[in-house]
Amino acid sequence: MEIIRNDDGTLVVPVEPERGPDAEGDEPDAAEEPAGPTTRLLHPGEGGYDEALAEWDLQQHDGEAATSTADGRKEARALVHAVAEDPDHAVADAVAGLDDPSASAEALRHVLAGGVHSVEDFAAEVADAEGGEPLPTHQASKIIGEIVAELE
Known part of the structure; x- marks a missing residue:
């Protein structure tokens, strides 16, 4: 199953x-x-x-491991921040503005594959790069999941 x-x-x-x-x-x-x-x-x-x-x-993804590039991760950080800041979580609108959706999806998949600590670290990266406080891990995981599902 x-x-x-x-x-x-x-x-x-x-x-x-x-x-x-x-x-x-x-x-x-x-x-x-x-x-x-x-x-x-x-x-x-x-x-x-x-x-x-x-x-x-x-x-x-049939068990294929994700890879993360610097540009994909940078775009993914901005995307997670944009979705977190929007009370309606306008994921589709945020995704529409991506330069390289594939690289962003791969970067976020890479974060997910790393587990809880990877998500925590990524939330801290988002806060450092975009401003504000780090998202709680459960909120970051949910947003990342929503974005990845939209990018699929």
Whole structure:
């Protein structure tokens, strides 16, 4: 089962079902149904969200690792800042103004692939380059996910 990214930024991730012992206390019966749900809904900022978002991105690109260029990263920083500053998160409008959408997408994919600390560091880069305070990690992850989805 694949990870599904919803329009609101939440992720539906597969969960390994738990198996309970049969009535006699032996090993689980292979014919039993799973004891719980087989998916979980993760929201930005929730434990495991950043890792699941990185995994979602990899599955969208057939496991190909992202690469980041200086120009792509610079444009990505400006893009994340613009979306964060707009209360309506006008992602489509912000993306329309990019010189090299592909390089920006790759830079943001590279950030996601690095996990939580990479997102934290990128949020600090955005604040240094564009001004203001660093975005909270969950907010930066959500914005990056929205941008990457729009660029796809």
